[in-house]
Amino acid sequence: MQLAHEDNLRLNVLFAQPVQAIRIDESNLTLYALTPKGEAKIRLNPTTRDEQYLRWIREWLSLKVTGSPGGYPVFLRRWTRTGHARNNLEQMLLLGEPEAIVAVVHNPELSHDLARRAWWAYPNADTARRLLEKSVVVQGELGKELVAYLIEFLPFEEVALDIVDTVRLCLQGELLDGSEREKLWNRAKRKNAFYVGFLHADAAHIPLPVPAHPLAVSIRESLSELLAANNPFANVLEHTLSEGGQKWLQALLLALDKPTDQEVVISLFRAIQKRFNVPFPEARGVTIEVALMRADEYCQGVGTPEALVEVLQVLPREYQEYLRSILVLAQLGEDSLNPIFGGSDAVGSVMRKHLEPLTKMIQQAAKALLGK
Structure with missing residues (x-):
């Protein structure tokens, strides 16, 4: 040397x-x-x-x-x-x-x-994203500097999954103000991946004029004791019918409209799995057919988890269809895509055609919870 x-x-x-x-x-x-x-x-x-x-x-x-x-x-x-x-x-x-x-x-x-x-x-985009995964960075002075860099770099980002991660990470805490979040949301009209990023973030950051479900108050009253006892199924039902939950479902419908990339779809299903995180005795990520069958069986008392039985006992029958829709969504996850993506590298319209049986049922469940 x-x-x-x-x-x-x-x-x-x-x-x-x-x-x-x-x-x-x-x-x-x-x-x-x-x-x-x-x-x-x-x-x-x-x-x-x-x-x-x-x-x-x-x-x-x-x-x-x-x-x-x-x-x-x-x-x-x-x-x-x-x-x-x-x-x-x-x-x-x-x-x-x-x-x-x-x-x-x-x-x-x-x-x-x-x-x-x-x-x-x-200093590059990947370094910024990895640093923003640390709470100490998000809460410190560096956080906003990294977000400003990523927002400026976004128009040049070519990898769709990196767009998802960038949006998700930039939406943490108060790193962006309301007008900045709205500008970020408006970009989703041109790139579907932005919607998926919002699905991973706090639903309060979704800038949609969507109110709570008309029956949210009534159902909350029916579940008041179980909510006080932190029943997981009561919690997810109340949360889904709230203003934030309704915004999230509307964003889910937008994200399902025209996905173009398998990695982004996988991330979308991870967001669903995280959002409806309730304790099931079986593994998450089943096929849509199994999810529909189990949701019906659970509502009929077949193999129903004890915490879910408690909800069914106090929830008026006319409201139980909302719970069934949640049970369908709550059983889905990344592994639900294995039968579709296994051995297939289809993208764009071909991929959407293969996904249609699955996405159609998700759309139906989301619309039922939105009262559409």
Whole structure:
């Protein structure tokens, strides 16, 4: 490893002070450092091929930071991107290796300060999304900066599932105000994936003029004791008929209108599974035929979970059709798509044709709960 004398000198001077993060611009052969005093930069002077010289620079950084020239094992890409890296996070930010920064970003124990450094070191849309998955970032100053970046980048986002994630993450807490959420919602008219992002977020953020169900108050009164006892089936019925629940169902109908991508449809079904999260003795994600059969059996007292029996005992019979529709939706999930997507890579209108038997029943259940 033979670094240029001036580079070696400048690097040693740089590390004579506290360094918070390192970023290397390979195209311009420039090393940037984040320090308590601000940003410093070193223009590199290669003594060999650029690629080899950058490898030597990273070996120097690794030796300086960790005592070993081995650097960060980039072949561990998948493992570290699932948050399993338990290295010293501060050291990993100093290696000048993008994959090491990615591993830091995926770590669930990330602090706001380390998140700020990681964002400086590797600012791109995926880094922003992964950082916004951390509550400490959402609640801190960095959160709004990341959201502003993602909103500005959205028109250039080509991957539909990344649009879903971006919308979902930007809608957390108060990162966007009401007018900004409405602008985001209006984009959904051109790209279906935006609707799915809203389905994953707080229903209160869906800017639709949809009131609570006309029978919401009456049914809530019938379920008052069970709601006080935190009965899960009573909770989901009351929640679905509320203003937020009705907005969510209307957004679901819009999302089901013209999906174009399998990954987005899978995300949509994950949102359904999360929304109607009630305790069933069987696994979630059954076929629509099984969901319809079980919903009928449960309402008739066949294998009915005890908490559901309690609801059926106090809910007037004329309101039980609403509960049945919820029971249908509550049994669906990502695995409901296996018979349709298994072995098929269809997209667009062909995919929608295959999905029609499933989506039609979901639309019927949603419309029944909306009183349509």
